[in-house]
Amino acid sequence: MSIVPAAPAAGRPNPFPVSWTTRAAWLGLAIYSVYAASLLDVTWERFVFGLGNGARFIGRMLPPAFTHMDLLWKGLAESLEIAIIATVFGIVLSLPVGLAASRNLMPIWVSWPARAFIALCRSFHPVIVAILFVKAVGFGAIAGILALIVASVGFIAKLFAEAIEEISLKQVEAVRATGASFMNVIFMAVVPQVLARFTGFATYQLDSNLRNSTMVGIVGGGGIGSTLFTAFQKFDYDFVLTILLAIIAIIFVGEILAGWVRKTFQ
Amino acid sequence: MIADQRRWERFTPRERLLRFTFYLVAVAAFVVSVQTVEVIPEFLYDAPEQVVDLFARMWPMDLKYYPKAVHAALIETLHIATLGTILSLGLALPVGILAARNVVPVTAINQFAKLVLVSSRSVNSLVWALLFVAVFGPGALAGTLAIAFRSIGFVGKLFGEALEEANRGPVEALTAAGAPWPSVFLKAYWPQVQPAFWSIALFRWDINIRESAVLGLVGAGGIGVALDTALTLLYWDQVAVVLATIFAVVILAEIIVTTIRSRII
Structure with missing residues (x-):
């Protein structure tokens, strides 16, 4: 987010001013995400465990059956x-x-x-x-x-x-x-x-x-x-x-x- | 006399033929559908009685059910919808960028991104929930992922279209100044599409509140679980409480979204 020219020329305003309200909003969004994830029991271990499960799941899906x-x-x-x-x-x-x-x-x-x-x-x-x-x-x-x-x-x-x-x-x-x-x-x-x-x-x-x-x-x-x-x-x-x-x-x-x-x- | 020779026609013969074909196909499809669809008339005869019976069982509502089971489930639903929306924004952003023809001028990549978006939209959130329940087990995690994956298609499509409508001017100016690609995106494209992006996000959040309310029917957490329990036990007075709660929340979400939209856009 901080791709701003290092030293703007003197007297010329920075064309890309930093908006602290926007940054605060992004931060709030991030904090909420972590909070909600912890509340919903969305943990990394469960996700990784699920991935193994998902691999097995996809394995059973393939190849698609054309029987019925x-x-x-x-x-x-x-x-x-x-x-x-x-x-x-x-x-x-x-x-x-x-x-x-x-x-x-x-x-x-x-x-x-x-x-x-x-x-x-x-x-x-x-x-x-x-x-x-x-x-x-x-x-x-x-x-x-x-x-x-x-x-x-x-x-x-x-x-x-x-x-x-x-x-x-x-x-x-x-x-x-x-x-x-x-x-x-x-x-x-x-x-x-x-x-x-x-x-x-x-x-x-x-x-x-x-x-x-x-x-x-x-x-x-x-x-x-x-x-x-x-x-x-x-x-x-x-x-x-x-x-x-x-x-x-x-x-x-x-x-x-x-x-x-x-x-x-x- | 002259009027006879030059008659104004609204449509060319080709257009008229196309329209006529469309009407013909539409009517034929409808007639065939009505004739072949399976309807059991015996079920229809007692429908009015069933409806009366339904409302008699629903009223009075079992208000004690709300603090017992509905409130916690409602909060969970709100978190599923919000977190799912946030997750989908993160996932849809790159796909939407890849789908925009002016940002990524490679047709093969555009087509691939569009295929991803269509697949995400075609599979319903309930079906996504079924898949994720099978993978991650029942609970809010499956619901959140279902909401997120279903929303990718919607958010990505609209975001890609917004990017394609962006003005070339700032992009060319920054490219000409030698800005690297991330700067071009952040300072030329992003400011132009930002209002559209947040508007899409809010719109999708509103839809997701509705959708997350039913995910519990397949075991993906939220207020749908309370609904499913009451339905299986045929406690229609408790079903009524859940329905009233969903109705109130949906209306509230719509009011919130309308207020924020009129403020920021």
Whole structure:
């Protein structure tokens, strides 16, 4: 941090002054890290012991097993289905909720409850929501779908509302001045301004739902997550590696596709 | 007449074809998904009763559970999230630098760094936690590492993108003055990306608070352990206490992050 010229020319201020507040902040961060590490029993011996364990673990993972491919395909297909259905319903629900939450178009008694609803959807992790839905509708894909719909509404509706709040009101006024109905104002003045950003959110959410759909299975929400968790509990670590590689591959492809869709709609 | 000859079109035929293909694929994917997904209708019929039953069991909350088991677990969760974030910042910094095309102008290295980042992001924090529980045994160490490894991809990607947007001017000035590489990074790049870096860190911390709350479900420590215990024993009134605590903490974290962001950025 102290790469400062040894002797600045007289009369010229040092161009890189030392900031003691920044240094104090770095020091505080370091002290906290040590303190928290000791509190959480994160010790060097445990870490080294774990490394040996990890080597054995990786040894059992390699080479990846291609024995239960039918299970893998079934799980992956279900994860994809969960992600697609949840994204579609999430988008459909987010449109009205996001619109209702925008403070520039809606009166406060509409926008405030809508914002509270979005905050509620956002505040719980999809896995926790999935636990509640597993209790409500039983094990299987439907619980995962419902949990991811909640997560999608929390994300898309929030960003959608923010996008609407940033639009130019001139076009809204112009359309209103022609005597257009409320729905016409929305479709002719608001939607064209936010459509590009909205596709961005939607593709991002599909991506995110794909990731999360691999996880809701751990609590019984269907998809590749249940296959993964079962393989883990049976110590089939080589099959676990196959599943992980498949998940990484599918998300990599999904990211490329999402980028392509965003390019098409810009 | 002239108007007929020169009609304005918003999209070229190619663009229209691409859009049409996208709509077609999207609708087809949705229809196929709905038709093939396995739904057991018998489970759906009694869903309303189950929900009513759930809330009846949750209320009144068993508030005595909070001092008994939830409070200590909550503190552990906060430490896991914070320490995991700090660790991920340290790990993501070099990977993000390697991923930035203007800082490291070697395509092979950029691609490799991007692959590392994508792998980190694709594996969910719960799956990372499963892996680390298998390696280090159950407890907060596994949770902290899971949070850190999951965050590398997020922090590294955004940090790399911030670096790529940095202004060339200060970099060229320092290079021209003969500054060594660490000085160029610390005095030309770092001041430009510092606000973005802290903003990313805060954003990730907020997400990590949420994520660390569920890690306990696979044995990686924190408030999720209390949740898991209550769930296994079907003490829904205790589950309600844990959920209320998580809700309060998440809201509080969001308020803290918003306040700090508006102060420093």
